[in-house]
Amino acid sequence: MSSSANQLDFETARCVLGLGEAHENWREDFPASERFVTPLREWLMSDLANDAARAGLAPEMIDSVVQVRSRYLDEPALLRMLAHMYYLLFAIPERLPHGSSRLALLPESLGAAADHFYTLAFLAAVPRIFALHAKRGISPKITTDTLTDVATWMLHYKQHKGRWGFDNRHWVRRNFDDKIITLGRLQFEPAPFGWPFRIFRHRSTGQTCALMEAGQRFRKDGQFANADWGRHDQMEYTSTLEETPHSIRGHLAFGTPTELQLSEWEQVITPGTTILSIHIPATGPLDPVECRASFVQAPVFFAAHYPEVQWQAFICASWFMDPQFGEQMPATANIVQFQRLFHPLPYPDEACDAQIYERVFNGQKGPPETLPADNTMRQIILNYIKTGGKWRTGAGYWLRSSSISP
Numbered sequence: 001m002s003s004s005a006n007q008l009d010f011e012t013a014r015c016v017l018g019l020g021e022a023h024e025n026w027r028e029d030f031p032a033s034e035r036f037v038t039p040l041r042e043w044l045m046s047d048l049a050n051d052a053a054r055a056g057l058a059p060e061m062i063d064s065v066v067q068v069r070s071r072y073l074d075e076p077a078l079l080r081m082l083a084h085m086y087y088l089l090f091a092i093p094e095r096l097p098h099g100s101s102r103l104a105l106l107p108e109s110l111g112a113a114a115d116h117f118y119t120l121a122f123l124a125a126v127p128r129i130f131a132l133h134a135k136r137g138i139s140p141k142i143t144t145d146t147l148t149d150v151a152t153w154m155l156h157y158k159q160h161k162g163r164w165g166f167d168n169r170h171w172v173r174r175n176f177d178d179k180i181i182t183l184g185r186l187q188f189e190p191a192p193f194g195w196p197f198r199i200f201r202h203r204s205t206g207q208t209c210a211l212m213e214a215g216q217r218f219r220k221d222g223q224f225a226n227a228d229w230g231r232h233d234q235m236e237y238t239s240t241l242e243e244t245p246h247s248i249r250g251h252l253a254f255g256t257p258t259e260l261q262l263s264e265w266e267q268v269i270t271p272g273t274t275i276l277s278i279h280i281p282a283t284g285p286l287d288p289v290e291c292r293a294s295f296v297q298a299p300v301f302f303a304a305h306y307p308e309v310q311w312q313a314f315i316c317a318s319w320f321m322d323p324q325f326g327e328q329m330p331a332t333a334n335i336v337q338f339q340r341l342f343h344p345l346p347y348p349d350e351a352c353d354a355q356i357y358e359r360v361f362n363g364q365k366g367p368p369e370t371l372p373a374d375n376t377m378r379q380i381i382l383n384y385i386k387t388g389g390k391w392r393t394g395a396g397y398w399l400r401s402s403s404i405s406p
C-alpha cells in the first residue's frame with residue numbers, strides 16, 4: 001500500500017477518484033509532488049490530532065477530521081492528491097495567484113474525504129507555519145490565533161452543508177503562509193497599497209486627504225464608475241492629476257477638485273506603499289475595546305517581529321465600511337464606531353452589495369420582503385433597499401502617525 005501511492009501516475013489517480021475537467025491542471029508538475037507522499041502519510045498517522053488542536057480546532061472538529069484519516073491512508077489515490085495539493089499550496093505558492101482554479105474541490109461523491117481535503121492540506125502545514133513564526137520570535141498563542149480561521153470556516157461549512165468540512169482555501173492560505181497575523185480581535189496583512197489614490201498629510205495640522213490618481217472614471221456621487229455592477233444613470237467624470245514642483249492639483253476621493261501646496265502637504269501614501277490591511281474574522285461582535293487593543297498592539301508587534309515591514313497606514317475594505325451604515329445605524333453600533341476610526345474612500349474594485357447578502361443574510365438573495373428582518377442591522381439594510389437605496393463595499397485608511405487612543 002505504502003509504495004503504491006508514491007508510484008501512482010496522474011491518470012490512474014484521476015480515474016480512481018473520478019476527477020474531471022476542473023482537475024486537469026493538477027496534471028502539470030504531478031511528478032514533482034511525489035516527494036510529499038511519505039511525509040504526509042507519517043504526519044497523518046502520528047501528528048494529525050495534535051496539529052489540529054494547535055490550529056485551534058474544537059474537539060468535535062478534530063474528531064471529524066480524524067475519522068477521515070483512514071480514507072487517506074487506505075486509498076493511495078487520495079493520499080497522492082493530498083500530496084499534490086500540499087505541493088501546490090506550500091512548495092510553489094508563487095505560481096498560485098489568488099483565486100487560482102488549481103485549488104479545485106474534490107468531487108462530492110468522495111463524501112467526507114472531499115469535505116476534508118483542504119482541512120488536511122492546511123493542517124499538514126501547521127508544523128511549517130509554527131516553525132516560520134518561531135523563527136520570527138512570535139508566540140505559539142499568536143500562531144494558533146492566526147490559524148483559527150480554519151475552525152471559523154469549518155463552522156461556516158457545517159452551518160451551510162450540515163456536516164463538517166472546510167473549503168475556504170483561497171482565503172485561508174494566507175494564514176498558513178506567513179502573510180497575515182491575528183492580534184486579538186483583528187487580523188493584519190502587510191501588503192502594497194493597491195488602490196489608485198495618493199494620501200497626503202498636512203505638515204502642521206496633521207489633517208489628511210486623498211487624491212485620485214489620473215484617469216479614474218468616477219460618478220457624480222463620488223463612487224467609481226464600476227460600482228453597483230456598473231449600472232447607474234449618473235454623470236461620469238475622469239480624474240486628472242497635475243503636478244508642479246510646488247503644488248498638485250486633482251480630484252479628492254469622492255470627486256471634489258482641489259489643489260494642494262506641497263509646502264503645506266506631504267505625500268505619505270502612493271500605490272505600492274506598504275500598508276496593513278485589516279480583516280475581521282467572524283468570531284463575535286466587533287467590540288471597540290478589543291479592536292483598540294489590537295490596533296495598539298500592531299505597531300509594537302510588527303516592529304518586533306517583522307522589522308522589514310515599514311508600513312504607513314491601516315487600510316480596511318468591507319461591506320460594513322459603507323459610510324451609509326454610519327448614517328443609518330445607531331452611533332453605538334460596533335461597526336459605526338469602527339468605521340469612524342478611518343477616513344473614508346470609495347472602494348475602487350467594483351463596490352457592490354454582494355458581500356452584504358453573503359455576510360448578513362447567509363448568502364440568501366431576493367426581494368427585501370422575502371429576507372429576514374429580525375435585527376437592527378437587517379431591518380436597516382432591507383428598509384433602505386425598499387426605498388431604492390443601494391449598499392456597497394466601502395473602504396478607509398488610518399495613517400500610522402495618527403494617534404491611537406487606547
Ligand SMILES: CC(C)(COP(=O)(O)OP(=O)(O)OC[C@H]1O[C@@H](n2cnc3c(N)ncnc32)[C@H](O)[C@@H]1OP(=O)(O)O)[C@@H](O)C(=O)NCCC(=O)NCCS
Nearest residue numbers: 280281282284285286318319333334335359360375376377
Ligand atoms: C462585523 C461583525 C463582527 C459586526 O458585528 P457586531 O459587532 O455585532 O455589529 P454591530 O454592533 O455594529 O451591530 C449590531 C446589530 O447588528 C446585527 N448584526 C451585526 N452583524 C450582523 C451580521 N453579520 N448578520 C446579521 N446581523 C448582524 C446584530 O445582531 C445587532 O442587532 P441588534 O441590535 O438587533 O441586536 C459581524 O457582522 C460579523 O461577524 N461579520 C462576519 C465577519 C465579516 O463580515 N468580516 C468582514 C469581512 S470583509
